[in-house]
Amino acid sequence: MRKEGFTLIELIIVIVILGILAAVAVPKFAGLTKEAKISAVKGFAGSVRAAMNIVHGKWLVQDNSSIDNVTLEDGTTVYVCLGGSSDGHNCASGVIKGYPAPDTDGIGAAVDYDNDTFEAVKNDNGTNNTITFYYKGYSSATNKNCYVRYDYSTSGEGPKITVETDDCE
Structure with missing residues (x-):
């Protein structure tokens, strides 16, 4: 009699x-979380760069240098x-006019950022006229560098955007 199994x-x-x-596949997929962040x-x-340029373009089209807002x-x-x-x-003196302000009513409103993914912190780098969007959980309090900074403090220039991904773990 033959048993099956x-x-x-x-x-x-x-x-x-x-x-x-599993030993071959796990290391391949383990690094995907960091790459995704x-x-x-x-x-x-x-998105910040695009929103900044769209708002500035729309402000220029309004043809009125005294208007302090743009409606999208x-x-x-x-x-x-x-x-x-x-x-x-938080606008510095002498900067190029018409770019989004460095706060949640300016560039924050323009990009319509997700509070669940990014945390907006104003003037956290010791320099006025900046807003930093930290990837959630990577704030300056944790000394982690995983953010996008919008800096409107350079006189005679438009805003600078800094991207830091060294500590996106």
Whole structure:
């Protein structure tokens, strides 16, 4: 009479093969989390650049250098800098006018960032006129470098965007 099923040797061989496959596959996929966070930060930086240029272009089309805001197509109001520090939006004196202000009512509103993914912190690098969007959990309090910084403090220039992904783990 013949019994059906697998022998112990066959089961051990299958388990060994699965173990080898797991040993090869796990290191491949382990680094994907870090790469995904880096990609999210770099993608967000692209959104900040695009939003900055769209708002500035729309402000220029308005043809009025005293208007301190731009209304986007979806109805969002974005405040812009007019080159003076008295406008209440962390704008440095002498900067190029019409770019989004470095706060949540300026560039933050323009990019419509996700609070669950990025945390916006104003003036956290010791320099006024900046807003830093940290990938959630990587704030300056944790001394981690995983962020996009929008810096509008350079006189005579437009905003600078800095991307830091050294500590996106």
